[in-house]
Amino acid sequence: MLPGGRGRRGQGCLWPVAHSGTQDMPTRTSGEMDKPLISRHLVDSDGSLAEAPREVPKVGILGSGDFARSLATRLVGSGFSVVVGSRNPKRMAGLFPSAAQVTLQEEAVGSPEVIFVAMFREHYSTLCGLSDQLAGKILVDVSNPTQQEHLRHHESNAEYLASLFPTCTVVKAFNVISAWTLQAGPRDGNRQVPICSDQPEAKRAVLELAQAMGFTPVDMGSLASAREVEAMPLRLLPGWKVPALLALGLFVFFYTYNFIRDVLQPYLQEGKNKFYQLPVSVVNTTLPCVAYVLLSLVYLPGVVAAALQLRRGTKYRRFPDWLDHWLQHRKQMGLLSFFCAALHALYSFCLPLRRSHRYELVNQAVKQVLTNKSHLWIEEEVWRMEIYLSLGVLALGTLSLLAVTSLPSIANSLNWREFSFVQRESAVLGWAPSPWQNQDDVSSLNTEGCGPDGGHQ
Numbered sequence: 001m002l003p004g005g006r007g008r009r010g011q012g013c014l015w016p017v018a019h020s021g022t023q024d025m026p027t028r029t030s031g032e033m034d035k036p037l038i039s040r041h042l043v044d045s046d047g048s049l050a051e052a053p054r055e056v057p058k059v060g061i062l063g064s065g066d067f068a069r070s071l072a073t074r075l076v077g078s079g080f081s082v083v084v085g086s087r088n089p090k091r092m093a094g095l096f097p098s099a100a101q102v103t104l105q106e107e108a109v110g111s112p113e114v115i116f117v118a119m120f121r122e123h124y125s126t127l128c129g130l131s132d133q134l135a136g137k138i139l140v141d142v143s144n145p146t147q148q149e150h151l152r153h154h155e156s157n158a159e160y161l162a163s164l165f166p167t168c169t170v171v172k173a174f175n176v177i178s179a180w181t182l183q184a185g186p187r188d189g190n191r192q193v194p195i196c197s198d199q200p201e202a203k204r205a206v207l208e209l210a211q212a213m214g215f216t217p218v219d220m221g222s223l224a225s226a227r228e229v230e231a232m233p234l235r236l237l238p239g240w241k242v243p244a245l246l247a248l249g250l251f252v253f254f255y256t257y258n259f260i261r262d263v264l265q266p267y268l269q270e271g272k273n274k275f276y277q278l279p280v281s282v283v284n285t286t287l288p289c290v291a292y293v294l295l296s297l298v299y300l301p302g303v304v305a306a307a308l309q310l311r312r313g314t315k316y317r318r319f320p321d322w323l324d325h326w327l328q329h330r331k332q333m334g335l336l337s338f339f340c341a342a343l344h345a346l347y348s349f350c351l352p353l354r355r356s357h358r359y360e361l362v363n364q365a366v367k368q369v370l371t372n373k374s375h376l377w378i379e380e381e382v383w384r385m386e387i388y389l390s391l392g393v394l395a396l397g398t399l400s401l402l403a404v405t406s407l408p409s410i411a412n413s414l415n416w417r418e419f420s421f422v423q424r425e426s427a428v429l430g431w432a433p434s435p436w437q438n439q440d441d442v443s444s445l446n447t448e449g450c451g452p453d454g455g456h457q
């Protein structure tokens with residue numbers, strides 16, 4: 001079991017990998033050579049307790065910058081012995097945890113099997129002098145290219161490092177984790193660490209290292225995926241761009257429409273000044289329209305896909321790309337729909353707070369007095385509003401249930417049947433999940449609870 005890690009019972013733990021052809025293991029007898037450095041089993045096959053880990057695994061870090069410091073802190077905290085290689089160890093030693101050994105680059109790379117290269121790409125070539133000492137070791141490339149660098153270089157940083165050190169095994173990992181997350185621990189921030197390498201054993205070693213540090217490693221395959229892994233931190237909310245632009249476009253469209261209908265037309269035809277309605281009332285009328293349309297766009301691709309499958313007579317053929325993308329964006333559209341509906345509810349609460357509303361009430365009262373009416377009560381109107389409001393609240397409640405259960409952490413705590421039950425039963429459409437639907441889908445309901453005039457006024 002790894003120190004500080006959540007070692008799996010009865011399962012072999014490979015860290016650190018004993019390289020075939022690694023010479024620096026003279027301390028172990030030949031009988032021990034096939035065992036990993038750390039004790040292999042928590043519980044042996046005969047049920048007796050295995051020996052506790054004795055040797056503290058050593059990890060090397062080249063570079064002494066922000067990332068190196070955070071990494072060293074985290075590794076020491078996870079029970080590893082850390083040796084840092086710097087061009088200027090004296091100056092840097094004070095910045096590292098005291099348990100970490102800070103020394104010259106050539107001294108640091110001697111003993112550890114796994115060495116993190118916490119430097120920028122342009123400085124990789126300065127390590128070429130260490131080629132001989134590095135032979136046979138695992139180099140972990142943590143670098144992140146800038147947008148320009150990513151576009152300029154065809155090969156990934158990790159592949160470039162591998163080309164400089166053909167005798168080493170390069171593993172790409174940890175680039176998506178910020179120095180800050182490393183230091184604070186994986187409690188907050190992203191836990192997932194995508195890892196890729198051409199050598200399965202080396203990848204496995206780094207996978208287990210990440211796990212021992214409390215992260216969730218994700219196997220991304222061979223080093224050819226490094227370019228994709230390096231592009232990850234450059235992307236900003238990738239799945240949200242299209243749905244957010246769509247929501248914005250819908251908002252602009254409906255806002256313009258409502259402005260023309262509720263403000264401009266009364267002004268032009270009757271000379272009424274209703275421009276004060278622009279900040280609250282028109283926005284409040286617009287939000288449910290956006291919510292409705294987004295919601296129908298959550299359902300529509302499912303129907304289109306079903307129709308397509310029926311027409312093709314099979315479900316084992318790929319959907320066209322546009323439909324595929326649309327299907328993949330349903331969750332975001334559903335959540336944006338929920339967001340608009342929630343905003344609409346808030347705005348609706350604020351309607352009676354407005355000064356214009358108070359003036360209108362008083363004016364109406366005065367009018368009533370002048371016409372000598374004492375009691376104004378239209379039964380039908382009263383009932384209608386009560387029902388609108390009740391349906392609106394119910395609809396928003398259901399929509400929030402769908403939104404909440406679609407969040408990964410909550411969806412993961414439900415099994416597939418529970419998930420589809422919540423999603424289906426709460427959906428007033430009675431829409432059944434189908435094979436193309438993924439677990440992350442938010443399906444929704446068809447009522448939003450708006451008055452026919454949309455504005456609850």
Ligand SMILES: NC(=O)C1=CN([C@@H]2O[C@H](COP(=O)(O)OP(=O)(O)OC[C@H]3O[C@@H](n4cnc5c(N)ncnc54)[C@H](OP(=O)(O)O)[C@@H]3O)[C@@H](O)[C@H]2O)C=CC1
Binds near residue numbers: 067117145
């Ligand atoms: N900071 C972050 O949050 C993250 C950083 N990364 C990646 O980690 C790597 C290091 O980043 P970071 O620690 O922030 O950078 P820094 O600038 O803080 O550190 C870079 C280190 O590289 C070392 N180095 C070795 N050779 C040279 C050289 N010839 N010229 C200059 N420096 C050299 C230096 O250490 P010394 O002087 O001791 O030799 C220096 O401390 C980068 O590739 C970055 O993309 C990845 C994810 C997050």
Ligand SMILES: [Cu+2]
Binds near residue numbers: 288392449454456
């Ligand atoms: Cu409403």
